[in-house]
Every structure is written in C-alpha cells, then in structure tokens.
Amino acid sequence: MRPYIICHMITSLDGSILPDQWHSTAEVSVDAMIERHYDHCADSFKAQGWIVGRETMSHYVPGVADESVSDEKGFIAAQWREDNLKPANGKPLAIAFDPKGRLRPETAELDGEHLVLVLGAQAPTYAIEHLQRAGVSYLFAGQQGDDVLQALEKISAFYGVERLLLQGGAITNGHFLRAGAIDEISTLVCPALDGATTFKGIFQSTDSESQTTVAAPLNTHFLGYSILEDGVIWSKYRLTAAR
Known part of the structure; x- marks a missing residue:
C-alpha cells in the first residue's frame, strides 16, 4: 500500500510555477500572496x-x-x-x-x-x-x-x-503523474503573470519521457473551489482510474 498523495501547487494565471518570474497584477506582492496562502492551505490537508x-x-x-x-x-x-x-x-x-x-x-x-x-x-x-x-x-x-x-x-x-503532499518541481510531479501515484490535485492560482515564452508548469517530462503518457487513463473529478483574499483561487480535484 502507498500513501494518499495530494499534489499541492501554486501557479500564476498563465500556469507558471516559478514565482521569481511572476509579475503581480494585484495590490500585494507575489511573496505576500504565497506567504499568506500556500502553507495555510497545505496545513488543512493534515498530511504527515x-x-x-x-x-x-x-x-x-x-x-x-x-x-x-x-x-x-x-x-x-x-x-x-x-x-x-x-x-x-x-x-x-x-x-x-x-x-x-x-x-x-x-x-x-x-x-x-x-x-x-x-x-x-x-x-x-x-x-x-x-x-x-x-x-x-x-x-x-x-x-x-x-x-x-x-x-x-x-x-x-x-x-x-497515510497522507503526503507532493510539492514539485515539475519533473518530480510528472514522475508521480505517469506512475498513477497522485490521488488529488490542489492548485492555488494567483493574480500574477509570468509571460515568458517557455516556463515550467505543474507537470513536466524529461526529454526521454516526452512520449510517455500516464500509467493508466485518469478521470478528473472537481471537488470545489474557494476565492481567497488577494484574488487567489483555490481549486481541488480528485483523480481516479478511468473505467
């Protein structure tokens, strides 16, 4: 048996997971948004x-x-x-x-x-x-x-x-996705933009894995969302094997 895995990530509006590259479109800084919300939301999962x-x-x-x-x-x-x-x-x-x-x-x-x-x-x-x-x-x-x-x-x-958080980076998240080892995805989307022509998203493959799909077809079930302070949107999804 393996633990229940929740991939908990924070992104910009255009999907980047590299906050150092973001440009905030809100009245607060990127650092302030992350400090206010990321760990607080992570703690709610009571992971070990x-x-x-x-x-x-x-x-x-x-x-x-x-x-x-x-x-x-x-x-x-x-x-x-x-x-x-x-x-x-x-x-x-x-x-x-x-x-x-x-x-x-x-x-x-x-x-x-x-x-x-x-x-x-x-x-x-x-x-x-x-x-x-x-x-x-x-x-x-x-x-x-x-x-x-x-x-x-x-x-x-x-x-x-019994429960662990998966928190990046993109290559590691990709390994877990292809292994069928993610049970839930939690994303915090911040009102900020990266704008680069290339950037890292939540899941990424190495060159040798670029043609490799996930271990088995997956269904994504929307669990809900919350609108947090600073305009941050927190969404949660459960992944299950497709039948």
Whole structure:
C-alpha cells in the first residue's frame, strides 16, 4: 500500500510555477500572496509529510554537489543497495527524490522534520557514505531513482504514513503523474503573470519521457473551489482510474 498523495501547487494565471518570474497584477506582492496562502492551505490537508525533487530541496539543504564531481568509485551503478531508514519519532517527513545523490545534508532533521532521501542505485558511494555519517535516512528506488511506487511503498511500510503532499518541481510531479501515484490535485492560482515564452508548469517530462503518457487513463473529478483574499483561487480535484 502507498500513501494518499495530494499534489499541492501554486501557479500564476498563465500556469507558471516559478514565482521569481511572476509579475503581480494585484495590490500585494507575489511573496505576500504565497506567504499568506500556500502553507495555510497545505496545513488543512493534515498530511504527515511532503515530497519534492532535488532541485526544490536544494533551497532548504545548503550542500549540493556538482554533478560533474566524481572519484574512482564514481557513478558506477550497483545492482542492489540496502536502504537505511531511521525512525522519525513522530516528526513529519521531508522527502526528496535525489536520484544521483547530489544533496549533502549535514543533519537528519530539517526544521524539526525528518529528512528522507530517495536515491537511485546510480548514486555514488561517496554520497551514500556522507549520508551515513550525517545520520540521514535514505532508500533506493530503482536504478534511476524514479520508481515512484516502490519508494512510496517503502516509506509507507516503514513510517506508517497515510497522507503526503507532493510539492514539485515539475519533473518530480510528472514522475508521480505517469506512475498513477497522485490521488488529488490542489492548485492555488494567483493574480500574477509570468509571460515568458517557455516556463515550467505543474507537470513536466524529461526529454526521454516526452512520449510517455500516464500509467493508466485518469478521470478528473472537481471537488470545489474557494476565492481567497488577494484574488487567489483555490481549486481541488480528485483523480481516479478511468473505467
């Protein structure tokens, strides 16, 4: 069994998820809108943790290794590696998909939450040794670290969590969508515009995944919406397998 997954995101009117690029059309700043609404709405789901990709987590974990850094062991892929999960002791989970093991956290906690990294078997040995020294929990999810269902089943089995928030970025959200591992979508649409010719939306594919659709046809069920302060619109949808 895997946890119930809610993809909770905030976007501009034209669908961008990169607030640094937005131009507010309201009387308040973009930062003020996000601070006022995003976490408040997320808290209403009473989730037991949150999930992001490596790039998003790098804003919270100060150490990130250069992808070109290697050693003699380097990125030689192991066919099998052992998970190293530690008790969370009742703390919420802060989960990051970091396939190549580039994050370098110095502690097992992140602002009072229990950090868990999801790695690929391709992750270099020296990266794993760093996590062991820091006491950070980690698990392996396939060769490329993108076996979403395997990762969720391991997390559910060890930590007993039933509900988690998925909070980006776009590539990580796309992995979950294609795996059929999203149960609900929650979007906050702000009165702001990106206006760029290309930008990241809620779901995105890598070049190798560009022709890959979701694991199974999905039905989208509208659950409702709320008009919040500052003109922010909060919409919720449930995803179910099409019959």
